[in-house]
Amino acid sequence: MKLYALLNIILCFSGTLCAQTINDASTIELGSKNLSLDQPFLISVVLRDAETRPAVIFPEINGLEKRSKSATSAISTVDGKKVVIQTITQEYYATKPGNYLIPEFVITVNTLKLKSEETMVVFSKSTGPGEALSAVVSPPFETEVEDTGDGIFLSVQTDKKAIYIREGFALRISLYIAENAPVQMEFYRFNEQLQSILKQLRPGNCWEENVGIEEIVKRKVTIRGRRYTEYNMYQARLFPITTEDIVFPSIALQMLVIDNSKAVNVERKVIKSFRSNKATISVRQLPDHPLRDQVAVGQYGLKENLSSELVYPGESVRYMFKVEGVGNIAAIPAPTIQTSSTFDIYPPEVSQIIKRSYQSVIGEKTFDYFVVPRKDGEFPLGRYFQWVYFNSAKAKYDTLRSAKMLSVKGEDYKLANLSLSGSSGLYDNLESLDSSKESIDYKKILKDTTNGIVILLLIAMVWVFRK
Known part of the structure; x- marks a missing residue:
């Protein structure tokens, strides 16, 4: 009986440990396996929920030469929780065409061992001018x-x-x-x-x-x-x-x-x-400019998205202003917002992706706004969303402006205080919400529960041996 009890305890103990670690998965990802000589074979280590970037030593591969390494960090907010994903990538180049066997290998990240299975990579002869890169x-x-x-x-x-x-x-x-x-x-x-x-x-x-x-x-x-x-x-x-x-x-x-x-x-x-x-x-x-001490320096472009181009007064719309390019992405400031009685523009959710390598620092920084119009009419968002920077390639200031047009049709929100669709705006009746109620963190509850089960199983194991 003791043996059966002990086996059951061990099985339950293993199951709870797996339940705790399954969400902390880190992986090895391999790049394309059919390449030309001017293209690198990539091995990446992807770490989830990693605030700091650990030391990673990639394997030596017979016939391939290590070149540049890069590190990409992606920071975003999901359901109010900060999510960080670190990706560390090593480039490998071949000196001549052929089939290269990538043997099974293990990469140690902190105390975690990540394993990659054996695979084959094929490098073919380049036909373009980039062939000299691999020599x-x-x-x-x-x-x-x-x-x-x-x-x-x-x-x-x-x-x-x-x-x-x-x-x-x-x-x-x-x-x-x-x-x-x-x-x-x-x-x-x-x-x-x-x-x-x-x-x-x-x-x-x-x-x-x-x-x-x-x-x-x-x-x-x-x-x-x-x-x-x-x-x-x-x-x-x-x-x-x-x-x-x-x-x-x-x-x-x-x-x-x-x-x-x-x-x-x-x-x-x-x-x-x-x-x-x-x-x-x-x-x-930098040359004289009112924002000389504040602007970012580099080469940047704008990507934007408007969740709806036609809304009613008081109805919220989501607007994404994404700055991408080459420069110090982490230090990019938020766009300059022109205040107006026409809109309520709420502080943005900010996310960023930065790829760091020796050649450059590239990436993107995204500002997600909720906009609530209060009047009807046609409104070019370029009047309200602008981002000034110094273009280091052209040696002059430049401005990224929204090219989106928002159409608002219906009775003014400040008069009717109600959108014609019958639905409330995102921030309507905010004062009636009960802010004293705490949100339920199911992940924390599950973790605490499994920790409790582990403790009980350890106590049970001690009790079985003492009997």
């Missing part, structure tokens, strides 16, 4: 380097030398070793050195967006006709928030170099320092 490539921008003569140098690179305030630029720290360099070396106390280097380099007047590098990523590059292996140690995009010029001082990286010059077949390791050049970024103020 040995040059750095994404001109590198100011000072080769020491033995084909090894440390570089702090930026993709721009002059920018506007709040405009983004890339920062990259890499060690380059020529393929024919007559020396062998290995990294020495790398994590300690990297933290010290970043402390020296990170400017205090910049907003930083980075993917995070948990491992040194190496790739083949060609610089001035010579082939190198690049060991990329850090990369980020920075957005200056003041007009003070940004100075990156010269930094040093110590490496263990194998020295066998003293005796034949005798190796000894010596510490050798490699130093980067100093780099400076000039930061310019």
